Amino acid sequence: MGKATGFLEYERQGGVLVQEKQRIKNYNEFHEYLSEEEQQIQASRCMNCGVPFCQFGMEIMGMASGCPLHNLIPEWNDLIYKGNWELAYNRLKKTNSFPEFTSRVCPALCEAACTCGLNGDSVSVRENEHAIIEKAYKEGFAKVNIPNIKTGKKIAIIGSGPAGLAAADQLNQRGHSVTVFERDDRPGGLLMYGIPNMKLEKDIIYRKIDIMKEEGVEFKLSQNIGKDKKASEILKEFDSVILACGAKNPRDIKAAGRDAKGIYFAVDFLTSSTKALLKVRQKDKKTDNLAKADGFIDSKGKKVIVIGGGDTGNDCVATCIRHGAKSVTQLEMMPKAPEKRAQDNPWPQWPKVCKTDYGQEEAKAVFGSDPRVYQTTVKEFIKNEKGELKAVKCVNLEFSKDEKTGKNLMKEVAGSEKILDCDLLLIAAGFLGSEEYVAKAFGVELDEKTNVSTQKGRYATNVKKVFTAGDMHRGQSLVVWAILEGRECARQVDEYLMGYTNLSPQ
Template sequence: MGKPTGFMEYKREKTKEQPPQVRIKSWNEYSTRLSDEALQTQGARCMDCGTPFCHMGIEIRGTAAGCPIQNVIPEWNDLVYKGQWKEALDRLHMTNNFPEFTGRVCPAPCEGSCTLGINEPAVAIKSIERSIIDKGFENNWITPRIPESRTGQKVAVVGSGPAGLAAADQLNQLGHTVTVYERADRVGGLLMYGIPNMKLEKEVIDRRVNLLRQEGIDFVLNTEIGKDISAQELKAQYDAVILCIGAQKQRALRIEGSEAEGVHLAMDYLTGVTKSLLDSNFNDGNAIDVKGKDVIVIGGGDTGADCVATAIRQKCRSVYQFGKHPQLPATRTDDTPWPQDPNVYKLDYAYEEVEAVQGKDPREYCIQTKKIVADKNGHVKELHTIQMEKILGDDGFYFFKELPGTEKVWPAQYVFVAIGFEGVEKSLPEAFGVNVTNNRIKASLRDFETNVPGVFAAGDARRGQSLVVWAIKEGRAVAANVDAFLATKVK
């Protein structure tokens, strides 16, 4: 690369972040990019790898290793080091339709597979990626790309999350006429309503969507296929249909007392807060407000962390997040060897913020909620828990053993359930007559076509809940296969 000894001379530098006590007073993004000079230095840390693993994009034991969309990371790191930002942007857009999304919300499996990360902090790939795209917009290097001609063939994309948007973008650039249908009132799917504003400001999504509109894509909002328009009508109007409806059926908590008032699914909470913020800056009173309340989040993942960060901004009295697994190790273990994701303990943004307010990390590990107790009015007042031990059984599988004597009662007026997603909501696949297996739309990875000719599926709806980069990868792949399918229909 540009400076072969850079990885020995420079240390990793984090993206600038507002102090936790400051940023919790705002719903704006809490991080800003480094100076151009600092980013060039970070680009210089990229090693002259014989085989760069950062963009291999495979799954190992069910988790991503390297970048699933095969971003040519060493090339744009080198260009940033040399100060060739526009050329770096061109390289970035070769593989990634929406770097402004991935540069903000992707957990960066590329960094887990960075060769430098074997014994040093990895190259700051995610920070560099975000800076390239943001600089591109600031300098007006990103302008509408209007297709020179149209094929006369029409494609409907159902769902406007990252998979649907990527598919629409690719097909539009190939000259097909694309219409995206979205049942919500704004474009973006979980990017819009599932990820809080402080991680991804919605102006960032709107900016890209406006660009896609200028390029010729039509967006039809507040429209639910199967209800407002039948599946049969859609199939009759379009030459191909792509289902990118996500895997948004949330997993419910099924324990004693879970029906109490004040117990909500996490995505309902996050969606309501974001929508109220965007609609009226909370003046409409439509968001769940936990100000002055004790909050428990059940589920140890990223969605739960976003609930924690949202609650602390609403000035809750206390907030804790329950997870069933033990605390992750501080360093990579033999169970997660390079180039796998290291899966180590991190103090992410939400936990930093709560620690600054409450004095401790809000996460509770190896904890099981046994029941929820309501007051005389039916509103949740407390949770009863017990600690567990994770044990490796003789059969090679782990199981959890409850530890008598560790019972505890937690005060709570709100409980948010963030224990994952069961899969696709089945009403729309049933309307199209497509097969659903294991709560996923059955579509071949070879061509993404369902059992119904001309109807395709991609993203979380096909593969299950996953990362934004996998969604973009699937959106690009289904677009290529739909284009091939449409070519067979040309007379």
């Protein structure tokens, strides 16, 4: 259990973050991690609880508590403390296909459920995980592992996001021949273009993709199945198909003037910025001057409004600051969450508290205040004579409870309208489900949210040999949930093809 009194002797300590005004000068990751020795001390704080909620991974009151992958957290914390890094890596890889991703972008559901966090600071699980995987690459533990036996079965995976990659990794190691089709020019899906470089440097993705290629996974890029290539050809060529195309149908803001020039969906903006960065770095790795890349959505010198207070909205704020935006305002429809847990939100539930993320911290440093404006939405987009966005009309919102259903009711506050100058607006209001054309091409049924429909707990669609996983199946969610879905889907595909499966259950 690590050190029996570790949680009493040592305070939580994390790696140092590069100061805001320094880190906005580039698009690099800005987390400086602890030394191995310091990380071992942090791992010693783990108590190996009788009931380790950190790896519980179940829902409480509609919210996930603990790691959905059921990572063996107390076990590898103990191994870190004892300096047995290789065995710690082996225990971590039993449940998590991509700790190099989750240790950077996961919101750490495990830490929110840590027993130490009940009356103090939780164990630094995510940084411990990061230390394991980076040590594994450094020491060669995370080496290429080519399967010895091939089954002769061929599997097509449509989409190379975390769900598709997890399924591909599992099925390839089982001995099946796996081909991943990706409509973009680079693999990774959401990881590549939906998450900015500051949170996940793209070399980290390529590092893993290169290993998967050596292990036998084939990647076919710029292949838009359902448009460039017929689904019938895929079904004829492969023994099974997994649809893992994500939930990329963005929620729109339908208000007067929506056709104004200068309004973009957040995912298109972030994709544009990352593509420009990669293009520039390909020519000169020493520069992050995106002005040298043509055709991207540039926010330099502009008054930017971001609609949406979630992670994607925050990523947009941080990206705009690095572009050199004149100002950034983030509009959030919901009220500001409390600073501390409310009485009806006890541990080990996910804490519904106000979170100030890296983009908001940078906005405070650059502009002097938090960019978020709560309980506000856009009522009208105002255009100039050229049809370009020049301002938005906002209105305040108030909430009340429906006495019968308990649901929140929202209405505009009379007389609260105000005009905000704006020449670039980014919509980060979430997603409504999957894009329908791939589902239609394969003939699979969709539910009322346009997610691919399956029986509960199952991944098989209504079409023979066609399965689904990830956001396309469950709706917009976290990377860790996508990895879980990919792994569980792989088990069911393996069982379908072989009559049994020996892939590890979660």
